[in-house]
Amino acid sequence: KNEVEQSPQNLTAQEGEFITINCSYSVGISALHWLQQHPGGGIVSLFMLSSGKKKHGRLIATINIQEKHSSLHITASHPRDSAVYICAVRRRYSGGGADGLTFGKGTHLIIQP
Amino acid sequence: GAVVSQHPSRVICKSGTSVKIECRSLDFQATTMFWYRQFPKQSLMLMATSNEGSKATYEQGVEKDKFLINHASLTLSTLTVTSAHPEDSSFYICSARRREDYSYNEQFFGPGTRLTVL
Numbered sequence: 001k002n003e004v005e006q007s008p009q010n011l012t013a014q015e016g017e018f019i020t021i022n023c024s025y026s027v028g029i030s031a032l033h034w035l036q037q038h039p040g041g042g043i044v045s046l047f048m049l050s051s052g053k054k055k056h057g058r059l060i061a062t063i064n065i066q067e068k069h070s071s072l073h074i075t076a077s078h079p080r081d082s083a084v085y086i087c088a089v090r091r092r093y094s095g096g097g098a099d100g101l102t103f104g105k106g107t108h109l110i111i112q113p
Numbered sequence: 114g115a116v117v118s119q120h121p122s123r124v125i126c127k128s129g130t131s132v133k134i135e136c137r138s139l140d141f142q143a144t145t146m147f148w149y150r151q152f153p154k155q156s157l158m159l160m161a162t163s164n165e166g167s168k169a170t171y172e173q174g175v176e177k178d179k180f181l182i183n184h185a186s187l188t189l190s191t192l193t194v195t196s197a198h199p200e201d202s203s204f205y206i207c208s209a210r211r212r213e214d215y216s217y218n219e220q221f222f223g224p225g226t227r228l229t230v231l
Binding site: 002004033035040041042043044045048086088100101102103104105106 | 147149151155156157158159162172204206208219220221222223224225227
């Protein structure tokens, strides 16, 4: 079982719909990231969370540390939101001195006009 | 601010050759840079953590003699894939953490390098 699980894997929705992407993790973490990856491969960091909720424009990210769960919401979705959304965690205790991120497999989102 | 560049963006090479990929922080100093690899339809995987002026820390299963990492300055880390083989074909992405963000762990990602080994 992956340490970071995302759902759904694929999501197609109509423009304007409210979108929710979920992320569950099984390790202790110090931070959780939501990232956006466009078809060319470049990655943009959307949020970094350690507790509570953050909002940026039409994007909202929440995290429940006790339940080891985070959600990314997109309000009034638009075709330009089409991308892969990736959840990644920084483990609280990392072996070997490395403290990079552990990633989920991503959610492929397509917003149709 | 906080822009990370990678060069080249795409590279095609013959099996057995070595390829160097550069990761630069353009407007900040990065004490730590991370190298990730992404195979098609799979999630990103951490390969190694690179700290300026010291040896890189490699993840389990990543061959340090094959993937040479040098972090000689606060703005540049390089990944050299030595004696590349077709199975090394992948998308390589770096990220950088600002010197002042050590405990905060904000990471800024480069645009990635797509390596194809023929």
